[in-house]
């Protein structure tokens with residue numbers, strides 16, 4: 001690896017860790033149940049103000065073995081997972097885009113999808129405000145640096161939204177309104193025909209995991225599966241490996 005590439009990866013990972021600790025604050029706002037204590041400055045359990053050495057992303061968690069330095073209460077694994085996950089997404093984006101505008105575009109987009117996925121997994125809801133933020137972000141890029149026509153983007157929005165609306169009405173509870181809105185926004189970000197790839201990847205991976213969970217008795221047929229993470233992964237797969245997946249699909 002060339003020296004400059006090494007530093008690119010290192011910078012991408014470091015910025016990703018910092019962005020991840022900011023996303024933890026965002027996730028905490030939605031998952032804390034209305035607590036006004038700011039997690040970035042206090043231990044949520046004993047309320048002791050945290051010092052700089054407690055706030056180093058990922059490393060503080062590993063050094064403290066997942067416990068608060070003062071009261072020894074366990075820190076939810078969500079914190080290091082979001083930090084490591086965001087760093088991983090930034091690394092992926094640097095790998096494919098280096099430091100071009102697309103890096104910025106997709107690093108932010110994927111990070112937002114990560115925090116939406118975590119909230120969906122824990123609470124089975126997709127916050128409207130985060131979906132709106134996502135929509136504003138993808139409209140911004142469509143206006144100033146489009147990768148396909150706006151007609152294609154709108155086609156993706158309606159195709160994705162209507163497909164999921166139909167499934168939501170048919171499944172009666174399996175797919176919620178938050179999933180429909182998220183799919184519509186991701187359809188806008190994918191355009192036609194790539195929205196169909198996102199739809200297929202999300203649908204089949206979700207169905208597969210759903211069946212596996214029922215077989216291994218982790219879920220019943222009635223309990224809904226959080227679908228946000230599947231949409232997020234499908235969009236990531238389409239964005240980074242879309243042409244390759246389409247090739248495989250048609251040769252199959």
Ligand SMILES: [Zn+2]
Pocket residue numbers: 043044045046047048068069070071072073
């Ligand atoms: Zn504590």
